[in-house]
Structures are given as structure tokens and as C-alpha cells.
Amino acid sequence: MKTMPKLWSSIFNILLLARAVEAQKIDFETLPNGNPTTGGLVISNQFSAPPYGVSFRFEDGKFPVIRKVGGSINGRPTAFWGPPNSTTFNQPATGQNVGTSFLSDSDAVDEPPAPLVVTYAQPVAAASGFIIDIDSDESWRVEARDAAGHVLAQVELKDGDHQTGDGIASPWSFALPAADIQSIRIVFTGRPDDLVGLAFDNFSPAESLPTPGPVHLNAKREADNIILSLVGTPLAIYRIEQANSANNPDWVELTSVVASSPSVTLTNTIMAEQRLFRAVGVE
């Protein structure tokens, strides 16, 4: 009987560890206490305690706010014009795994916001996240900076690059040899007269983007639609490609998706008698 408490305590520890690792992604759908976020909620230091250890502020002194799919002010979206063809209020493209909430600035789509700075309580070696809807010639730069504010590494995200576009979640990721990242700075680098909002989501404060593992793609027909569902490594990116013929298939990119648990689904209208689909992990 004496060994029982020990056994239970090790099981309990394993459960806690599993929970802590999973909890490190900030998806802006809920706060650390589990309460759902609301549109317009100001985000500053709610995630400053472990396991996150981060706080958020724009360089002009303003704080970011939660924005929701469908949100608008005076006929303009609160974060971005989403698909089709940038006509909808904060609507992500399908299969982007961004839920219904993300971090934005407090204005409607308007002049570019000041750079957003994420400050760490304790420095980290890795971090990753997504910026939604990089289109219309827009571009962003994400910098990983040390305690003195020097840029250690940076990622440029530009309209026209892979994994950018209308409502698409574009990834950035850092993995440095040592825990030197004291802040992350997200800067709009497009034209100063662009009408944009920030839409930042699925922030992993201390982990780089996962490497895509094995993927399973399933297709089924429903009336005039093909429903594709993909099971892969959560938060890893997969390119969905299509071809018209099994003989010498000429694969063309259809879209990219961000895998989520348990699966991502996409609906496609049937355009031809035969169509092949495949999913390719993007590293």
C-alpha cells in the first residue's frame, strides 16, 4: 500500500506536464482562467504569468484588443477584409485553424497600426505565430530581439509569398541556439497609406512552428461538393494540391491549411469528372 501515493503522484505529474505543454499556445479564444474572450477586450498583461510569461503593447502606448470574425465598425471590418475577394468582415479562409478570435489594434481597417511589442518576463529561445490576411501588396516584419533591443532574427512576410493571401494565416517562426529572445516586434512594412489592421493569432510564446508529420487526406462527395478532411500535426502547414488526371498528374496548389485537432475540412465544388487531391507538408 505504501507505493500507491507515489504512483498516483507520478501520474498526476505527467498529466500536469501534458497540460502545461499544450497550454503554451495563445489562441485568443480564452483567457488563462478559461473565460472566453469578448470582442473589444483589451489585452495587456493577462498572459504575463507562467506558462506564457508575455505582455502586449503597441509602440505608441496603446494596447491591442480582441477582434472576432464578423466584427465591424461603421461598415468597415475591425481587423481585415476576408474572402471572397476581401469583401467580408474579419472572415478567415477555410482551414486556417484560427477559431473566431485574434489580436488586433483598436481601430477599424484604417492606417497601419504602430509596431506591436510582445515582452517576455523570462527570455526564450523559440517562438512562433500567424498573421492573417496578408494581401493587397501588404507586408509585415516580425523581429526577435534581445534584452538590449537588438534584432537577433527576423521574418519578412509579403503578399505573393507562399502561405499569404485573402484570409490566409501566414506563419512566422524563430528557433535560436540560446534563450536570448526578450521581445518580439511585429511591424507593418507595406505602404504607409495602406488600409490595414493587424490580425495576430495562434501565438506559441516559447515554441517554433512544428514540423509537419504524417498526413491523412480524405475526400468524400456530397451533392455537387467534395469535402476534403485532413488530419496532420496541429499548427503545421500543409499545401493542398489538385490534378485532373492520374496519368502524369500536373499538381497545382489549391490552398494551404493549418492543421488542427481532430481535423481540418474544406469544401470544394466539383468542377471536373475526375480530380485528384494531395496534401504536402510545408517546412
Ligand SMILES: [Ca+2]
Ligand atoms: Ca484564435
Ligand SMILES: [Ca+2]
Ligand atoms: Ca489584408
Ligand SMILES: [Ca+2]
Ligand atoms: Ca483580404
